[in-house]
Amino acid sequence: MIERLKRFINNGDLRKVRFYTQLITFLLFVYGGYFAISFGSSFPIFVCPFNSESAATCYLISLQHQLARPTEVIFSMASLGVLIGLVTFIAWFAVLNKAWCGYMCPFGTLQDWITALRKRMGIRFSTYTQNEFENLSKIKYIFLAIILLVPLFMGLGMLDREWFHAFCQMCPARIISPMFVGDFSQWMIDFSSVTIMILTSIGVAFAGLFFIGSFVKKRFFCFFCPMSALHYIFAKFSIIRFTKEGDKCTRCGDCYAVCDMQIKDIADDVISKDILRDDCILCLKCVAACPEDDALHFDIFNVKAFSSTKEGFAKRMGIEKPRDKK
Amino acid sequence: MSTNIHHKIESPKDRQNRHKAMEAIKLINTIKEDFKFPIKSMEYFYDLFERVYCKNEPLHGDKVKVGTMCIQIPSEIIYALDGVPIRLCNGFYTDDEIGSDLLPQKACPLVKATVGHFASGNFSDKPDIVFSPTTCDQKTKAGAIIEKFGHEVIDVDFPRTKESEASREFFRKSIREFTSKLSKFQGKKLSRKNLKDSISKIGYAQSLYHKLTTYRQSDIVPILGIDVFLITNAFFFDKIDNWIDAMEALLEELEVRSKEKIHVAGKISPRIVYTGSPPIFPNYKIPQIIEQSDAIIVADETCSSNRMFNDMVAVDEWLVNDMLDSISDKYLKACTCPIFTKNDDRIRRIIHLAKQYKADGVIYQAFAGCTVYEMEQRSVLEAMEKAGIPILYIESDYSPSQHGQLSTRVEAFIESLKTRRRNKK
Numbered sequence A: 001m002i003e004r005l006k007r008f009i010n011n012g013d014l015r016k017v018r019f020y021t022q023l024i025t026f027l028l029f030v031y032g033g034y035f036a037i038s039f040g041s042s043f044p045i046f047v048c049p050f051n052s053e054s055a056a057t058c059y060l061i062s063l064q065h066q067l068a069r070p071t072e073v074i075f076s077m078a079s080l081g082v083l084i085g086l087v088t089f090i091a092w093f094a095v096l097n098k099a100w101c102g103y104m105c106p107f108g109t110l111q112d113w114i115t116a117l118r119k120r121m122g123i124r125f126s127t128y129t130q131n132e133f134e135n136l137s138k139i140k141y142i143f144l145a146i147i148l149l150v151p152l153f154m155g156l157g158m159l160d161r162e163w164f165h166a167f168c169q170m171c172p173a174r175i176i177s178p179m180f181v182g183d184f185s186q187w188m189i190d191f192s193s194v195t196i197m198i199l200t201s202i203g204v205a206f207a208g209l210f211f212i213g214s215f216v217k218k219r220f221f222c223f224f225c226p227m228s229a230l231h232y233i234f235a236k237f238s239i240i241r242f243t244k245e246g247d248k249c250t251r252c253g254d255c256y257a258v259c260d261m262q263i264k265d266i267a268d269d270v271i272s273k274d275i276l277r278d279d280c281i282l283c284l285k286c287v288a289a290c291p292e293d294d295a296l297h298f299d300i301f302n303v304k305a306f307s308s309t310k311e312g313f314a315k316r317m318g319i320e321k322p323r324d325k326k
Numbered sequence B: 001m002s003t004n005i006h007h008k009i010e011s012p013k014d015r016q017n018r019h020k021a022m023e024a025i026k027l028i029n030t031i032k033e034d035f036k037f038p039i040k041s042m043e044y045f046y047d048l049f050e051r052v053y054c055k056n057e058p059l060h061g062d063k064v065k066v067g068t069m070c071i072q073i074p075s076e077i078i079y080a081l082d083g084v085p086i087r088l089c090n091g092f093y094t095d096d097e098i099g100s101d102l103l104p105q106k107a108c109p110l111v112k113a114t115v116g117h118f119a120s121g122n123f124s125d126k127p128d129i130v131f132s133p134t135t136c137d138q139k140t141k142a143g144a145i146i147e148k149f150g151h152e153v154i155d156v157d158f159p160r161t162k163e164s165e166a167s168r169e170f171f172r173k174s175i176r177e178f179t180s181k182l183s184k185f186q187g188k189k190l191s192r193k194n195l196k197d198s199i200s201k202i203g204y205a206q207s208l209y210h211k212l213t214t215y216r217q218s219d220i221v222p223i224l225g226i227d228v229f230l231i232t233n234a235f236f237f238d239k240i241d242n243w244i245d246a247m248e249a250l251l252e253e254l255e256v257r258s259k260e261k262i263h264v265a266g267k268i269s270p271r272i273v274y275t276g277s278p279p280i281f282p283n284y285k286i287p288q289i290i291e292q293s294d295a296i297i298v299a300d301e302t303c304s305s306n307r308m309f310n311d312m313v314a315v316d317e318w319l320v321n322d323m324l325d326s327i328s329d330k331y332l333k334a335c336t337c338p339i340f341t342k343n344d345d346r347i348r349r350i351i352h353l354a355k356q357y358k359a360d361g362v363i364y365q366a367f368a369g370c371t372v373y374e375m376e377q378r379s380v381l382e383a384m385e386k387a388g389i390p391i392l393y394i395e396s397d398y399s400p401s402q403h404g405q406l407s408t409r410v411e412a413f414i415e416s417l418k419t420r421r422r423n424k425k
């Protein structure tokens, strides 16, 4: 019975599962507000509260608010809130690990839809060279540093209020998310101070770039996303593991060929058991595209929940007996 | 006027064909007769080799035949461009002898036989164009020699390191060039549909091979290793649709056999993983000795068999360029050919096969003169020792004379595996 269930899952059509999960969660998180649904303010994905109908609040904005309190407050009992926020974030995150990105984040989903549009038009995606990849991949940590340090400096009185949620001012999700409910008001540069002007200009530029970038490059924004960096720091606390059994891997590179995030280790590293990398969105496309039994698997509480199999591979790649046309 | 009814003078071509037919039929007959429990659906393959190598029957009529010197030329692309891939690696001693006059004495017999075959120009299905990937030195140079015999030979650049990103890019470009050359030759453009169909077709053939291997993983093995070599070698030149049908019939029969618990070897016959220089019809000398010495080959790591089928192409977006890149990655990245600088992947592969197929030992054959396999020998032996897997290294060539000495060594090794097995129990 369990064997049959396993086989059913491993043979599953990941594309479909992902498409519908993403569609449903997109509707839920982006329009949940209309139905008074709320998942709180420590959500581990870009469910942006600048969209008034969001069903949750992206943790990054809460984090910036909480850290921006005067320093004395942060290090007193009153900072329990910060702690609770963090614990809630970790608790949410622990359930899905980075699969939040591959399956739940509306902003990630939006990029996948833009990709689907490009694909429809028969235009090929582009990729970064290895060098570009290594450099660009660091940017998200710079953003994360801004998120953590700017509010602290504000708390210390070293920066003005104009630096208030500085990252959000640059974040393309702030501008784009409200559009889902017909609110285009974020598409503007705020001239109230030079700093704000610069930050919001970056935001508008970034938002414009988002559409172009996502059209040519799969998951364009996720490379730069500080949420992804924050995830990675807590990945060890998750009940989810992403495992590779190197001795079963032939290094054929199939997994790398389908990876939206161009993660090279997924194919080339045959030593690490834990194959989750900081850019990974745990979309599991690689598992679906790996032709070796159990070389890659997605584990919940160390139990294989989705494994690469030869049979599943053949099903998904449309490998079938050729129809006669001798 | 003339009355030469009774004797026809045998031309050198005829003589060569007669010698090759003798080599071929001798092997086919021993395979057919020597082993117990014949498999009915193997008849197709015995018959196929007889038709092609004894009766010189052409299989592909007026289809364009695209010769390939190694496995790294993607059949997916050839089929998509309406050609038939013919792998030119050759296993005939007769051809080896002809080639010996053209190449250094110590060259690899496989390369000598391939060159010898071209020198005589004696083909049942003559390739219209030949693509030669720049793999090992000898093969690379062989391409140039063959060209002198009046064949159209096109080199396909193949990198000799595969870890670096640069080599990936390099081979991707190389495959695109190959595609455009073949496409020009054929006067046909590669379409998304054709390429996708042929990926799926080859993938299907591969999946049948994978099914076959699952039977070899179980304790009761319904098919001999030598039969499997025949099957995989047939893929070099057979009509793919016929091969697929024959394979399906065979798998059905194997299913029945495994239900009836027909084991083609003895109860304690050691299980062998075969690696090294590729056994190519009719040079099955070593596999034959192994299986006649009461062992059974359950898996192999060679480019004439497992390596041809194991790795599959995965594509994300199914546009022509996307497919081409995936194809090129598969042919480069997964390849465990010894011509690469490092052989970690090959070693990991052998160890994994030994575990997966519950093998008792590994037999590593290198052709005398195949430098790359000879050079890798030491590192593989060391790694096997570390992993606690017994291994025998043997050198051989295509000549029928060494038989006695080789079988003594193989038998001794197999006896030691049996003792090990008994002691374990």
Ligand code: SF4
Binding pocket: A044, A045, A046, A100, A101, A102, A105, A106, A107, A108, A109, A221, A222, A223, A225, A226, A227, A228, A281
């Ligand atoms: S990395 Fe992408 S999917 Fe994940 S939170 Fe950021 S935008 Fe969303």
Ligand code: SF4
Binding pocket: A046, A047, A048, A049, A050, A058, A059, A060, A061, A167, A168, A169, A171, A172, A173, A174
């Ligand atoms: S603007 Fe960006 S970082 Fe700020 S809350 Fe919205 S999604 Fe999160």
Ligand code: SF4
Binding pocket: A248, A249, A250, A251, A252, A253, A254, A255, A256, A266, A267, A268, A289, A290, A291, A292, A295, A296, A308
């Ligand atoms: S697809 Fe599987 S076998 Fe191929 S490189 Fe990736 S993990 Fe290894």
Ligand code: SF4
Binding pocket: A255, A258, A259, A260, A261, A262, A263, A266, A279, A280, A281, A282, A283, A284, A285, A286, A287
């Ligand atoms: S490594 Fe696998 S799960 Fe992670 S982003 Fe790439 S394809 Fe998705």
Ligand code: SF4
Binding pocket: B069, B070, B071, B072, B089, B135, B136, B139, B278, B303, B304, B337, B338, B339
């Ligand atoms: S071992 Fe490598 S070079 Fe030699 S025949 Fe096989 S694929 Fe070609």
